[in-house]
Amino acid sequence: MAKNAVITHPESLKRPAGPSEYAKDPVNASLSKADKIALYTKMARVRHFEQRCIRTYQQGKIGGFLHLYVGQEAVAAGTISLLGKFDHIITGYRDHAHGLLVGMSMKECMAELTGKVTGCSKGKGGSMHYFAPDKNYWGGHGIVGGQAPLGTGLAYAVKYRGQKGSCLTYMGDGAINQGAVHEAYNLAALWDLPIIFVIENNGYSMGTSQERSTAHPGCLAKRAEGYNMAWDVVNGHDVYEVRAKTAIALKRAHEESKPTILEIFTYRYFGHSMSDPDKTYRDKEEVKGYRETKDPVFLFEKALLDEGVLTKELVESINAAAMEEADAAAVFADESPEPTLADITKHIYWEEDNRGPKTTSSGTIIFE
Amino acid sequence: MAVISYREALRAAMREELKRDENVVIMGEEVAQFNGAYKVTEGLLKEFGPKRIVDTPISEAGFIGLGIGASMLGIRPVMELMFWSFSYVAFDQVVNNAGNIRYMSGGLINCPIVIRGPANGGTNVGATHSHTPEAILASHPGIKVVCPATPYDAKGLMKAAIRDNDPVYVMENTILYNDKAEVPDEDYIVPIGVADIKREGTDLTIVAHGRAVITSLKAAEILEKEHGVSVEVVDLRSIRPLDEETILASVRKTHRALLVEENKPFCGVDAQIAYLIQSRAFDELDAPIGRVSSIDAPQIYSKKLEDLQLPYPARVVEAALKVLA
Numbered sequence: 001m002a003k004n005a006v007i008t009h010p011e012s013l014k015r016p017a018g019p020s021e022y023a024k025d026p027v028n029a030s031l032s033k034a035d036k037i038a039l040y041t042k043m044a045r046v047r048h049f050e051q052r053c054i055r056t057y058q059q060g061k062i063g064g065f066l067h068l069y070v071g072q073e074a075v076a077a078g079t080i081s082l083l084g085k086f087d088h089i090i091t092g093y094r095d096h097a098h099g100l101l102v103g104m105s106m107k108e109c110m111a112e113l114t115g116k117v118t119g120c121s122k123g124k125g126g127s128m129h130y131f132a133p134d135k136n137y138w139g140g141h142g143i144v145g146g147q148a149p150l151g152t153g154l155a156y157a158v159k160y161r162g163q164k165g166s167c168l169t170y171m172g173d174g175a176i177n178q179g180a181v182h183e184a185y186n187l188a189a190l191w192d193l194p195i196i197f198v199i200e201n202n203g204y205s206m207g208t209s210q211e212r213s214t215a216h217p218g219c220l221a222k223r224a225e226g227y228n229m230a231w232d233v234v235n236g237h238d239v240y241e242v243r244a245k246t247a248i249a250l251k252r253a254h255e256e257s258k259p260t261i262l263e264i265f266t267y268r269y270f271g272h273s274m275s276d277p278d279k280t281y282r283d284k285e286e287v288k289g290y291r292e293t294k295d296p297v298f299l300f301e302k303a304l305l306d307e308g309v310l311t312k313e314l315v316e317s318i319n320a321a322a323m324e325e326a327d328a329a330a331v332f333a334d335e336s337p338e339p340t341l342a343d344i345t346k347h348i349y350w351e352e353d354n355r356g357p358k359t360t361s362s363g364t365i366i367f368e
Numbered sequence: 369m370a371v372i373s374y375r376e377a378l379r380a381a382m383r384e385e386l387k388r389d390e391n392v393v394i395m396g397e398e399v400a401q402f403n404g405a406y407k408v409t410e411g412l413l414k415e416f417g418p419k420r421i422v423d424t425p426i427s428e429a430g431f432i433g434l435g436i437g438a439s440m441l442g443i444r445p446v447m448e449l450m451f452w453s454f455s456y457v458a459f460d461q462v463v464n465n466a467g468n469i470r471y472m473s474g475g476l477i478n479c480p481i482v483i484r485g486p487a488n489g490g491t492n493v494g495a496t497h498s499h500t501p502e503a504i505l506a507s508h509p510g511i512k513v514v515c516p517a518t519p520y521d522a523k524g525l526m527k528a529a530i531r532d533n534d535p536v537y538v539m540e541n542t543i544l545y546n547d548k549a550e551v552p553d554e555d556y557i558v559p560i561g562v563a564d565i566k567r568e569g570t571d572l573t574i575v576a577h578g579r580a581v582i583t584s585l586k587a588a589e590i591l592e593k594e595h596g597v598s599v600e601v602v603d604l605r606s607i608r609p610l611d612e613e614t615i616l617a618s619v620r621k622t623h624r625a626l627l628v629e630e631n632k633p634f635c636g637v638d639a640q641i642a643y644l645i646q647s648r649a650f651d652e653l654d655a656p657i658g659r660v661s662s663i664d665a666p667q668i669y670s671k672k673l674e675d676l677q678l679p680y681p682a683r684v685v686e687a688a689l690k691v692l693a
Binding site: 121125138141142146151153155160167179190348353354360361362367 | 433
């Protein structure tokens with residue numbers, strides 16, 4: 001018996017891309033013209049930010065790893081566009097888009113990449129560790145799947161407080177084989193946690209395709225059945241479909257306090273990270289095919305042009321503004337100061353950073 | 369002041385903090401219905417109900433990670449590990465997530481979690497259940513580690529840990545759970561990072577933590593009675609933060625130091641303390657620093673040999689006499 005059944009794609013992905021059948025879904029029909037333009041603008045901003053990052057990386061200003069989201073924009077944009085006051089998100093290391101979409105500025109995001117003190121994590125986290133807890137964004141986590149248990153904890157806290165909220169816990173298809181992810185699934189289902197596990201399935205865990213990494217019964221989301229959890233597969237190239245299916249899962253979380261696994265099929269145009277030459281595990285034609293026929297930003301742009309929401313002029317000005325914003329972020333990052341040597345030993349312990357009359361502990365906590 | 373056991377002292381600390389702060393939640397394997405694998409949490413489910421006292425599946429990476437995530441949103445989970453040895457399957461959560469989240473977020477996120485449970489050998493259960501990971505964990509900036517040796521310290525340190533805004537790992541000892549002593553009924557904490565002179569002396573300083581303190585106190589009795597030596601026993605109580613000044617003050621008084629711990633010798637807590645003493649009190653020393661650790665092998669099952677593998681009073685006495693020679 002074959003280890004892997006034929007991959008179960010969402011119905012809409014089996015057909016050539018055309019007008020979205022989810023455009024009229026209530027969650028999308030209720031969007032105003034301005035809402036739709038705002039959503040498109042957000043997707044364009046993510047794309048231009050990421051593309052500007054490539055330049056900054058090639059200029060040698062970004063150290064370490066840089067994992068880009070280009071090609072996957074509809075996944076984060078669609079899911080995050082539905083969230084309210086008590087909805088939280090947490091993700092893995094491909095985390096820039098989520099940050100921008102919850103409202104972090106391009107400036108703080110770019111400055112973090114270049115390790116500047118003006119970065120969102122003051123130059124202490126880097127590309128994989130963006131955080132904005134004031135915007136319900138809990139990172140940005142570097143270890144594959146390690147964020148999944150944390151997501152259950154955020155959902156647990158929401159439930160403990162009796163809030164009508166949730167935690168969207170994102171991971172890649174490569175995380176699906178980590179033990180911590182399965183432990184998180186079990187706890188979420190066992191304790192009826194208001195959580196949505198979003199598998200951003202871009203087909204490759206680093207350079208290993210799904211076929212070579214994962215035994216599955218048709219799709220990854222179906223593993224939910226082993227935990228008696230709801231699941232669905234989603235066409236991640238269509239932001240309308242992402243919104244429509246996420247809305248169902250979100251309702252399940254808010255009203256029934258039940259978890260869901262959403263497997264959102266998507267594709268990344270660049271390598272796993274900038275250090276991946278992307279030459280050994282997939283061919284250029286495959287990438288080209290996705291770019292030309294399934295690009296989420298372009299497809300949404302076309303839909304909105306057809307709907308008469310966008311005009312060619314508006315598209316141009318939105319994209320020009322996003323590019324300009326990304327350029328300004330790069331300048332800001334360039335001009336920002338580096339952290340000082342004294343900053344290395346700050347932000348390790350709350351208590352050391354907040355010593356005062358009420359502090360009870362003493363002793364040496366930072367050693368020479 | 370009542371005479372209660374180390375186990376009851378830990379329970380009293382949790383009970384008082386559960387009453388004081390509705391964000392405190394006790395979570396772990398068998399902590400609720402089963403009343404705790406070692407009965408530390410006995411009766412808490414009945415008193416506080418299932419929202420506050422939560423049984424988890426055997427899933428350390430999952431539930432410890434869940435506790436860390438909940439703590440980021442202001443819940444104050446007190447997570448029981450049935451054995452600290454089981455933290456090894458949750459290491460990514462315990463170290464990477466709890467220990468780094470504040471730093472990597474530039475101070476935006478706190479992790480006020482307590483992870484507690486026994487961390488000791490000497491119970492005849494073999495190598496996998498007998499780890500003492502205080503040195504391993506304390507080597508990570510971002511984490512605090514305390515090791516109470518007495519009922520008084522167990523209660524006071526546990527309460528301080530629950531109120532602390534950073535991750536605090538409390539390492540208990542199953543062999544001490546039944547030890548009894550006077551413990552105040554009223555609210556008190558033992559500040560984290562403050563060592564305690566458990567016995568005053570003038571000829572030799574013994575530095576120890578956890579059960580090694582009790583072993584050292586027995587050795588000190590023998591040394592006094594049989595050899596006329598006056599030994600000072602410094603109980604670290606906290607590994608990180610470390611009360612360096614109390615250690616140094618004692619060494620400056622006695623001019624001789626013996627370090628006793630139940631860890632294996634390589635990179636044990638005492639390696640750090642030996643470095644401290646030689647770097648800041650070198651001229652005060654009248655003899656090389658002595659050391660007693662567990663015999664350097666995975667923890668043996670054989671009861672007879674395990675008792676010899678761990679520090680015991682006669683071995684401490686022998687090592688002390690060498691330092692005093």
